[in-house]
Amino acid sequence: MQAVVVTWVEPTCEDLSPTTGSSSRDPGDSFPVGDTEVVFTCIDSAGNQGSCSFTVTVQEVDTTDPQCVGLPVGVGGTAEVGGIPGAMVSWIPPTCVDLSTTTIQGSRDPGDFFPLGSTTVVYTCTDAFLNEGQCSFDVIVTTVDTTPPMCTGLPADILRFVELGSSGDSGVTWSLPTCADASNSGRILTSSADPLDFFPIGTTVVTYTCMMMLLLHPPAPSWLIYKMLTQPSVKFPLKFVFLSHICVSIVDTTPPTITGCPDNQEIIVELGNTSAPAFWTVPTATDLSGQVTLVGTPPQPGQSVMVGTMTVLYTFQDMSMNQAFCQFTITVTPVDSTPPDITGCPVVVEEEVELGMTGTIVTWTAPTATDISGLASLVTPTPPSFFVVGLTTVTYTFADGSGNQATCTFMVRVIEVDTTPPAISNCPPDQIVNIELGQPGITVSWLEPTASDLSDTEQLISISNPPNSFFRVGDTTVTGFNATRYNGCPEDIEVIIELGTTRAMVDWIEPFSSDVSGTETLISRSHAPGEQFIIGRTTVVYIFADNSGNSATCSFGVIVTAVDTTPPTISNCRTDSLDVTVEFGATGTTVLWPEPTATDISSVTLSSRSESPGNFFPVGQTMVTYVFTDDAGNTATCEFCIIVLAVDTVAPVVWWACLLMFFENVELGIPSAVVSWTEPTCQDSDVAFLSDRSATSPSPFAVDQRTEVTFTCTDPTGNTGTCSFFVTVSSGKSR
Numbered sequence: 001m002q003a004v005v006v007t008w009v010e011p012t013c014e015d016l017s018p019t020t021g022s023s024s025r026d027p028g029d030s031f032p033v034g035d036t037e038v039v040f041t042c043i044d045s046a047g048n049q050g051s052c053s054f055t056v057t058v059q060e061v062d063t064t065d066p067q068c069v070g071l072p073v074g075v076g077g078t079a080e081v082g083g084i085p086g087a088m089v090s091w092i093p094p095t096c097v098d099l100s101t102t103t104i105q106g107s108r109d110p111g112d113f114f115p116l117g118s119t120t121v122v123y124t125c126t127d128a129f130l131n132e133g134q135c136s137f138d139v140i141v142t143t144v145d146t147t148p149p150m151c152t153g154l155p156a157d158i159l160r161f162v163e164l165g166s167s168g169d170s171g172v173t174w175s176l177p178t179c180a181d182a183s184n185s186g187r188i189l190t191s192s193a194d195p196l197d198f199f200p201i202g203t204t205v206v207t208y209t210c211m212m213m214l215l216l217h218p219p220a221p222s223w224l225i226y227k228m229l230t231q232p233s234v235k236f237p238l239k240f241v242f243l244s245h246i247c248v249s250i251v252d253t254t255p256p257t258i259t260g261c262p263d264n265q266e267i268i269v270e271l272g273n274t275s276a277p278a279f280w281t282v283p284t285a286t287d288l289s290g291q292v293t294l295v296g297t298p299p300q301p302g303q304s305v306m307v308g309t310m311t312v313l314y315t316f317q318d319m320s321m322n323q324a325f326c327q328f329t330i331t332v333t334p335v336d337s338t339p340p341d342i343t344g345c346p347v348v349v350e351e352e353v354e355l356g357m358t359g360t361i362v363t364w365t366a367p368t369a370t371d372i373s374g375l376a377s378l379v380t381p382t383p384p385s386f387f388v389v390g391l392t393t394v395t396y397t398f399a400d401g402s403g404n405q406a407t408c409t410f411m412v413r414v415i416e417v418d419t420t421p422p423a424i425s426n427c428p429p430d431q432i433v434n435i436e437l438g439q440p441g442i443t444v445s446w447l448e449p450t451a452s453d454l455s456d457t458e459q460l461i462s463i464s465n466p467p468n469s470f471f472r473v474g475d476t477t478v479t480g481f482n483a484t485r486y487n488g489c490p491e492d493i494e495v496i497i498e499l500g501t502t503r504a505m506v507d508w509i510e511p512f513s514s515d516v517s518g519t520e521t522l523i524s525r526s527h528a529p530g531e532q533f534i535i536g537r538t539t540v541v542y543i544f545a546d547n548s549g550n551s552a553t554c555s556f557g558v559i560v561t562a563v564d565t566t567p568p569t570i571s572n573c574r575t576d577s578l579d580v581t582v583e584f585g586a587t588g589t590t591v592l593w594p595e596p597t598a599t600d601i602s603s604v605t606l607s608s609r610s611e612s613p614g615n616f617f618p619v620g621q622t623m624v625t626y627v628f629t630d631d632a633g634n635t636a637t638c639e640f641c642i643i644v645l646a647v648d649t650v651a652p653v654v655w656w657a658c659l660l661m662f663f664e665n666v667e668l669g670i671p672s673a674v675v676s677w678t679e680p681t682c683q684d685s686d687v688a689f690l691s692d693r694s695a696t697s698p699s700p701f702a703v704d705q706r707t708e709v710t711f712t713c714t715d716p717t718g719n720t721g722t723c724s725f726f727v728t729v730s731s732g733k734s735r
Contacts, residue, residue, distance in 0.1 A: 002066035005058050009109070009465070013042030013050070025056070033058045066098035066125035067137030079116060080668065086115040087141050094135060094323050097126035122610040144321060152206060153177040157678070160199070163253065165288065168200040170618070177208055187408045224707035254319035254352045256285040256292045260620075261314070267305065271372055271402075275304040279641070280621035283326045284587070285316035291585065292318050293684070295646070301621035302577060302641055308540040319683050336402035340369040340376035345396070345408035351387070355418035359388035367408045369398035389414045415488060419514060422451040433471070442473040446649045489510060489554035495533070499564035499632070500601045503532045511554045520546050525559070564632035568598040571636035580617070584648040588618035596638045598628035605629060611642070618643045633717035652684035652713040654723035664701070664729045672700045673729045680723065682713035688721075689714060703731045 007027040013019035024039040025031075029140040039053040039652045071094045077087035090110040108114075122136040123538035155174040162169050173195040192207040193199075203222040260283040269276040279301045286291045295315040299305075312325040346368040353360045362385065369376040380397040396408040427449040435442045443465045465471070465478045489511045507529045513520040523543040527533075542554040573596040584588045592613045598604050607629040611622065626638040664673040676698040692712035701707050710724040 003032045004058055004452065005029070006031045006058070007052075011040050011052055013044075015042070015044040015048070015050075017045040019044045019597075029478050031056050033060055046084050062100045062127055062129040062131060064099055066096045066102045066127050066130045066133040068094045068123055068125060068133060071095050071123075072137050075121075076140040076142065077114065078142055081143045082666065083668075086113050088112065089114050089139050089141065091139075091387045094123055096127075096133070097124065098127040098131070098133075100128040102127045108139070114139050116141050116143060130514060134568075150446055151177050151179055154208065155430070159678075162201070162632060166201070168171075168198055170196065170198040172196070172199050176334055176397060181206075212644040220421040250317055252322060254288055255322040255324040256287040256316040256318050258283050258314070258324050258326045259315060260284055262328050264328050265330045267330065267332045268335045268337075269307070270338060273307075273332045273334060275306045276332050277302055278305045278330045278332075279623065280312075280328075280330075281618075281622075283314055284619060285317040285324060285554065287322075289318050289320065291683075292316050292644075295323070295582065300645065305332050306331050307334055336371075336373050336400055338372055339404040339406035340371040340398040340400055342367050342369045342396070342398060342408045346410045348411050348413060348509075350413045350415060352415050352417040354420065355416045356388070357416065357679075359386055359414055361385050362387045362412050367396050369406060371398075371400040371404075373400045373402065374527050376406075379405070385413050387412045417514065424449050424451045427634055432447050435473065439473070441470050443468055444471050486556060490556045492557040492559060494559045494561065495536070496561055496565075497564050498566060498601075499562045501562060503534045504560050505530060506533050506558050506560070511542050513552055520544055525552065531639050533558045533560050535561070535562050564600075564602050564630060564634060566601060567634040567636040568600040568604040568630050570596050570598045570626070570628060570638045572596045572634050574640035577621075577641040577643050579643050579645060579646040580618065581645050583650065584644065584646045586619070589642055590614055590641055591644070593615050596626050598636060600628075600630040600634075602631045604631075607635070617642050617644050619646050647713060648684070648717045649719060650684070651719045651721035652682045652688035652715050653721055654680050654682060654690075654711045654713050664727070666703060666729060666731050668731050672702050674698045674700050675727050675729070680711050682715075682721075684713070684715045684719075684721075688716075691720070694724075701727045701729045703729050705729065 003097060005028055009028060010023065011021070013021045019042050021040060023041075034057070036056045036058075037053055038056055039051055041049060041051045043049050063612055070092065072091040075089060075279060077089040077090045079085060083360070088111055091247045093104070093110060093137050096104050102125050104236065105124050105126070108119070117140070119139045119141075120136050123138055124135060125133045125135075145269050153175055156176040158172060158174065160169045160172055171203065176195075190207075193204065203666070238280060260281055262280040262283065265278065267276045267278060272405070278299075282301065285294075285604045293316070295317045298314050299310070299312050307333045309329050311327060311329050315323055316326075317323045334638045344365060346367070349362055349364045351360055351362045369378075376398045377400075378396060379399045380395060383394045383396075392412045392414075394410055394412050397409075398403055399405045426447060428446040431444055431446055433442055448467060463478070465476060488509065490508045493508055495504050495506055510525075510529060521544065523540075523545045525543070526541045527538065536556045536559070538560075540558055542555055544554075545551040572594055574593070578591065578593055580591050595609075595613060598606070605628070606626065608625075608627045611617075612626040620643070622642045622644075624640055624642055628636045629636075664675055666673045678694075679697060682690055690711060691714035692710075694708070694710040706726050706728045708724050708726055710722055712720055712722045714720045
């Protein structure tokens with residue numbers, strides 16, 4: 001605000017002598033708002049001074065009445081016909097405008113209850129200087145019928161089942177509902193479907209729509225009619241929708257179809273074993289629904305089965321709980337297939353007889369046998385005791401209670417040995433010859449003796465003086481017919497050794513000799529039994545001689561041949577099964593693995609393999625076999641098992657719950673409503689169960705809230721699936 005002009009009567013000076021006066025401000029000066037001090041000074045002729053002062057105060061004063069701004073227009077409410085005779089009405093209060101600060105006070109507040117009819121609301125504005133200004137408006141409360149019509153006879157949700165493969169059902173029927181209202185103005189407008197219509201598989205919502213006329217008592221003012229016609233929240237006329245669900249569900253009554261159910265299996269194990277591994281191809285199953293699961297955990301291929309009979313049961317189940325069964329038995333029977341074990345089997349039994357004899361009695365310690373069954377019997381006749389000269393094969397055959405046989409075969413060699421010296425005939429008597437004295441000697445002749453022997457091999461080995469020899473005077477002894485021979489010179493000996501070995505120890509029965517002089521001696525031998533012989537042929541020589549220098553020689557060959565009899569050595573052959581998992585429902589998968597290799601003392605090749613890395617393997621068990629062969633035809637085999645297991649990693653499905661929405665309408669003032677529904681079901685490739693839910697049926701739900709209800713399904717492998725729907729409860733509103 002600008003300064004104001006202030007006037008006053010100036011003071012005067014009084015003194016004994018003349019005086020003059022002066023003032024800090026003069027009457028008629030302009031003064032600003034606030035306090036200003038004015039000082040008046042008097043001075044006499046002697047220079048004495050006197051002063052006086054006063055304060056000029058300028059104050060701002062408001063004399064203008066405040067003004068109302070934002071006065072509501074068309075404020076009103078509605079009350080239900082037959083209900084509470086009034087309504088709570090709200091509005092935005094007006095504000096005050098003034099040169100100074102203001103306060104506002106209304107005769108009624110927003111949210112107050114107003115009776116039917118018109119009520120004037122007055123607002124008073126007061127400023128700091130108590131100036132007042134007023135404004136007013138009318139609140140009109142009218143009656144209106146907003147209660148939805150009652151749908152009588154609305155069918156409950158209808159659930160129908162059709163066989164798997166059908167597309168729907170055309171035989172669904174129900175009784176028609178009717179609409180009624182307090183104002184008798186309700187009627188059915190439309191229906192989204194009629195009885196005996198065709199309903200496809202799934203959930204179909206059938207909608208019935210009822211309409212009512214909005215009645216206002218008393219007649220509404222023009223602003224309310226305008227609001228009802230223009231605002232989406234109020235419609236004229238009102239439509240109310242009533243919903244019913246028709247659910248056509250597939251019912252599968254056909255059990256799954258099983259393929260590859262194994263036949264009964266019999267496994268033979270050696271007596272003494274208590275179990276044996278059993279292998280089979282796991283059966284599979286298909287179903288009209290496309291989903292089938294194996295119930296439980298049957299025995300797995302490759303596991304040990306105890307002696308006796310074990311029943312294997314596969315149970316397949318589809319989503320409709322239809323089951324199919326594959327059952328077979330595995331019988332493990334212990335059988336003695338091991339022949340008896342013979343001990344004490346002779347190698348060669350030799351006996352000597354005099355040359356000319358036909359044979360002799362030969363004895364030895366008979367072999368014995370034991371068996372895992374505890375019993376082994378001799379099933380061949382007892383060998384004879386008399387054996388002719390030469391080689392005779394003797395066989396002992398033992399058998400156990402299961403008919404398994406073991407044979408001991410050896411040779412009995414009866415050797416003719418000439419131990420009788422040759423018989424000499426016509427050995428001349430001492431010859432006495434007389435000669436003339438002085439003669440040095442004389443020629444003497446005689447009839448030579450002869451010799452015979454059992455061997456017919458007698459020969460004149462030596463003679464000291466033949467007939468007609470010159471003999472000096474005196475005694476001269478004539479000697480002859482000394483015979484020496486050897487016996488038992490071995491035949492050539494052939495020995496087989498493993499390829500890569502350079503020599504072998506060879507043994508044999510040494511030859512011996514006999515002589516009429518009884519003084520035969522082994523002069524030399526090139527090799528002795530038990531020595532090491534290199535690969536190839538080695539000649540062994542024995543030389544015998546008697547005291548007369550007569551000699552005999554025995555020679556034979558030792559032939560050592562290297563042959564590969566050792567199978568290849570396999571590396572990197574799996575000792576356990578190769579397990580691979582696929583998703584449940586898959587028929588199989590390709591499998592990779594590091595292949596085994598083989599080495600040998602000679603060259604080796606992979607002669608066959610039943611499968612290769614990267615091949616497709618079906619669900620179940622497959623045996624993989626590698627066969628390696630060396631140059632000598634020795635083979636080695638690597639076998640392992642590939643097991644393809646079907647594993648469920650897919651979450652179960654909560655069936656039909658996600659298709660639902662529940663709307664419930666209650667009268668004004670009711671805080672909640674109880675809503676019911678049919679529990680959902682779980683679908684999975686395996687058995688699934690409802691493991692959790694956020695609410696159970698029936699449950700109460702608060703008014704004017706949208707509540708989510710969640711369900712969780714879990715299958716045996718721990719996979720979970722969730723689904724939810726919403727429940728909305730409204731008060732005094734259409735649903």
